[in-house]
Amino acid sequence: MSIAAAIDHTAWKTIELERKPHxxxxxxxxxxxxxxxxxVMIAEVTEVFRFLSVDTSxxxxxxxxRGPVxxxxxxxxxxxxxxxxxPEQNLADAHGLADMLRVIDRxxxxxxxxxxxxxxxxxxxxVTVADVAIASDDAEFCLSETRIGLIPATISPYVLRAMGEREARRWFLSAxxxxxxxxxxxxxxxxxxxxDELDATVDRLLATLVRVSPNALRESKTLVRDVAGRTISDELIDDTASRIAAIRVxxxxxxxxxxxxxxRKPNWLPQELPTISVTAPSEQ
Structure with a gap:
């Protein structure tokens, strides 16, 4: 499915979508x-990721x-x-952010x-719902919620998954x-x-990712999510054995x-690997 006909790009107020090969x-x-x-941004990011998720190309x-931040x-x-x-409106609003994060994560x-x-x-x-995060050396991070009397609730499952409980105990509390x-x-x-190497590094990563089997990439994402945190048991061993057996055929x-x-090259490999520059036009 192509996203071109499914999304009205001109309607967005807070995001832009740029398409490259693959x-x-x-x-x-x-x-x-x-x-x-x-x-508005939460709704628009959710919308675009829902459409991108069903774009098989x-x-x-x-x-x-865009910009320095x-x-x-x-x-x-x-x-x-x-x-x-x-209270009902606050809960619905919080669910909007939680839903956006889950749509990106999935x-x-x-x-x-x-x-x-x-x-x-x-x-x-x-950052923590992304599969891979590349940062420039000027990047600065902060879980700033407690400074203004809030808590990092909706992002906590993903941030905790990334940094672990022990680190979270400091950074969630101290801001x-x-x-x-x-x-x-x-x-x-x-x-x-x-x-000045951020875009080139992302480009190299993208060139690597388009070389792998699209189906294996999708199944590997699912594998990580399904296996992480589980006890190594007969059930888990059977599950993982079934997955490799299925993908072999x-x-x-x-x-x-x-x-x-x-x-020879597999048939999913593009004849010509794309050069994907992510430099914002305003930064060129």
Whole structure:
């Protein structure tokens, strides 16, 4: 399914969608407010990821931001308006953010976060729902919620999964800032590179991701989610054995083994690997 006919790109107010061969780039586009969330951005990001998730021509989705800041968390004007919400309205609003994070987390394609500058609160949630996060060395992270009397509730399942409980006990409570190097040590991001190498690093990763079997990529994402945290038991062993047995006889499994033995490229590999630049036009 192609997304071209399914989405009205001109209707979006807070994001942009850029299409590349086998890849899409979702740009957060509120640079004047440091790409902070409001209810419109949450709804639009949710919508675009739902459509991208059913686009079978895609293999990778990049989540990036216009301007010098990745995401400063919640828009203060939006949060101020919540003071007038009823409990039911507040709950519905919170579910909107939680649903957005889950839609990105469950996207069947590889999701890559390109992180620069400040990444606070909900922005950190976006980073931790991505499969791979690449940060520039000027990136700065903060779970800032407790400074304004809140808690990082909806993002907590994903942030905890990334950094672990022990680290979360400090950073959830203290609202301290930490740099990209510490974020990498904790598992929040996978790689830290100089600012001027960020796009080239993401490009190399994308070129690698489009080389792998699309079906194996999707099944590997599911495998990680289903196996993580489970006790090694007879049931788990049976489950994993069944998965490898099934993929061995799949079309791409057969093609992969056959092409390897015949020393040729598999049929899912593009004849010409795309060059995917994620540099924002305003930054060129």
């Amino acid at each position: 890849a899409a780039i979702v740009w957060l586009n509120r640079p004047t407010v440091r790409n902070a969330f409001n209810e 895609l293999r990778v989705v990049v989540l990036a931001s 990745f995401c400063a968390g919640g828009d203060l004007s939006w949060m101020k308006s919540m003071a007038t919400y009823t 996207c069947p394609h590889a999701v890559v976060a390109r992180v620069q500058g400040a990444c606070y609160a909900g922005g950190l949630g976006l 301290e800032r930490f740099d990209a190097a510490r974020a990498a040590r904790m598992g929040v991001v996978h790689e830290v590179v100089p600012v 799949s079309e791409e499994g057969q093609e992969g083994v056959k092409s390897f033995l015949e020393k």
